Amino acid sequence: MQLSFHGAASCVTGSCHLLDVDGFRILIDCGMFQGGDEMFRSNLKPFGFAPDSISAVVLTHAHLDHCGRLPYLVRQGFSGPVYATSPTRYLSEIVLWDAAHLQEEHLPEKGRQKGTHRPSSRSTAYRIADVIDTMALFVRAAEYDVPVNLAPGIDATFYNAGHILGSASVQITVSRPGRKTRILFSGDLGPGQPALLAPASPPEDSDYVVMETTYGDRLHRSFEESKEELLEVLSDTYSRGGKVLIPTFAVERAQDLLFFFREWKSEGRLPGRQPYFLDSPMAINVTHIYERFPMLLADRLLEQFKKRKDPFLFPELKFMRTVDESRTIAGAGPRAVVLAGSGMVSGGRILYHLAQEAENPRSSLVFVGYQAEGTLGRAILEGRKTVRIQGVEKDVRIGLHSINGFSAHADQADLLKWCGSMKVPERVFLIHGEHRSLSSFREKLENTGWKNVHVPALHETVELTEKMSSRTGRVAKR
């Protein structure tokens, strides 16, 4: 049995791992490399295996760095089944349509029509037609904790990872006479107390663990403190008579914010009657998916659904689907709260609102997520004094705030706790992290008794020894 690492090896994005069990080849995630044009070009390089040799794909969750190259795999000849939880299937469809749409924008013929063709690069790993072909390959949805049979003697079990709706750690179990080997892929792990979801619940016993380490070297700022900080910005901006602009990721972060706003409204902690706009068709669609799966949400949200209350809605909230609706926000009065994409101000409707408010010192621009190098969000955060939006130069006089405690990822303490809930495996592979994070977490883990820790290189293949079925593990010291 061989395991190879074709993405998120010594970097964060592009998750893609191949488990070969006597020729039955399971691909765990098929993610996109993200972060600038050069990283995007990595998506057009060969996978490191023949796409038509893959027997099945297992998806841990719907983020682009885990599902974003799946249509490219299909375009290159993969035609087997795709296994995922039901929310992951629906969220992937939204996320992949959006990704294909963005790539089609960069096609030479489309670009020429609009006079915007940038010969750079982003054309084109796949098109919308490939996404449609991909969605047809999703088979009956997996439920948490219930094994799904992939092939004779090979099962996959999905366990809640607490990261985004439907996210899973997946354990592959290979059963042979007298032998049983379990390989656990963490997927992305959520924080110890996710805002909307139940915390991660991994299986107790695995022989091999492949584990993410995005924040393996740091602790997040307290979630409650961050909420208070946001509430303060909303109140201050309201009393100054300005708008609050929040560049928002469509999956999870937008729903987190709607939930907080509703909570504060019902507790009487959020002043005023100004409108709240969710100005992102993608975030609106994602919110409907969250509403469709209340049983997968944290107890306090489920309780509200049981009382026929929607924990994401309140009377002042308006969903803006069309561009025409979006443009009416500018005339909605001096006070309003606007959630719009993209989350890093690198495109989307937030640009229009920023152009309107950039020179207004009474308004606030609030970053609630990571701003990558090379994005406009990062440049503004680092103090750029003017921005050029849609051809017009604007001074940046809007109030700037960065609130960092809303991560959907586990921090170092959460990752160690996740490990502490399991028996020590035979071997662990650390992936999905930058160099500093990988080496820092490796040291931490070794100190807790997980001795056989390996950081694989891109395209490295390791041999996994099969285990006798009566193995008993020992519990790690915390």
Ligand SMILES: [Zn+2]
């Ligand atoms: Zn993720």
Ligand SMILES: [Zn+2]
């Ligand atoms: Zn990820």
